[in-house]
Amino acid sequence: MDKNINITLKVWRQKGPREKGAFETYKLTDVSQGSSFLEMLDVLNEQLINEGKEPVVFDHDCREGICGMCSLYINGHPHGPDTSVTTCQLHMRRFNDGETITIEPWRSAGFPVIRDLMVDRTAYDKIIQVGGFVSVNTGGIPDANAIPIPKKDADLAMDAASCIGCGACAAACKNGSAMLFVSAKVSQLALLPQGKVEAARRAKAMVAKMDELGFGNCTNTRACEMECPKDISVSNIARLNREFIWAKLKD
Ligand code: SF4
Numbered sequence: 001m002d003k004n005i006n007i008t009l010k011v012w013r014q015k016g017p018r019e020k021g022a023f024e025t026y027k028l029t030d031v032s033q034g035s036s037f038l039e040m041l042d043v044l045n046e047q048l049i050n051e052g053k054e055p056v057v058f059d060h061d062c063r064e065g066i067c068g069m070c071s072l073y074i075n076g077h078p079h080g081p082d083t084s085v086t087t088c089q090l091h092m093r094r095f096n097d098g099e100t101i102t103i104e105p106w107r108s109a110g111f112p113v114i115r116d117l118m119v120d121r122t123a124y125d126k127i128i129q130v131g132g133f134v135s136v137n138t139g140g141i142p143d144a145n146a147i148p149i150p151k152k153d154a155d156l157a158m159d160a161a162s163c164i165g166c167g168a169c170a171a172a173c174k175n176g177s178a179m180l181f182v183s184a185k186v187s188q189l190a191l192l193p194q195g196k197v198e199a200a201r202r203a204k205a206m207v208a209k210m211d212e213l214g215f216g217n218c219t220n221t222r223a224c225e226m227e228c229p230k231d232i233s234v235s236n237i238a239r240l241n242r243e244f245i246w247a248k249l250k251d
């Protein structure tokens, strides 16, 4: 049964991208284990505001595991100690009375800190943008079964499309590699007939942009797969490599 706990928070505070950051320690009492991790941070911020101090800046939007905004490193894990959940889906019942919880922003060259726990993740948006478009014939709405797609391919494409662009993969990787993210975004289209027309151009452009933005190389540590809240498989990275080599051979 949920109860109220007392915790100590070690929170990374940093006034701006070029400022030097440091951990600050806060005590929170009577935290409901039924509250979410972000609700706990809301309580901390109310406490700080009441004390006349600056609240902690952190990113969030949907609080339902959909938008990928809640990018926090909690006790050494992106999105915290639970598997297959985002920070907003993490609950305080995962922590014990008297526990110290360390909260940091993503630590990756590709995601510079904006302030406190908020990082700039527009690098992922830029990679998506160069991925471009999917060609479709205009006209009336096509029959749902006009293009038959094997169930296995449809399932794999849907699995890849569940990536929410949160950035945990690059943050977890010792090389700061964005390969899991890019491979998911390439795979979700490459697996379907509709995505084949621009597949070669898309794979080359997204890999080139990923390299240009300073993300590192993949050395198969699989840390990304371990920490991904949406269980994106590294088999997508193998598919991306095949798509990329095929595109280069076509050149
Ligand atoms: S692959 Fe996983 S960890 Fe990486 S951005 Fe997508 S959902 Fe987040």
Ligand code: FES
Pocket (backbone or CB within 6 Å): 059, 060, 061, 062, 063, 064, 065, 066, 067, 068, 069, 070, 086, 087, 088, 089
């Ligand atoms: S706030 Fe949207 S995924 Fe966590």
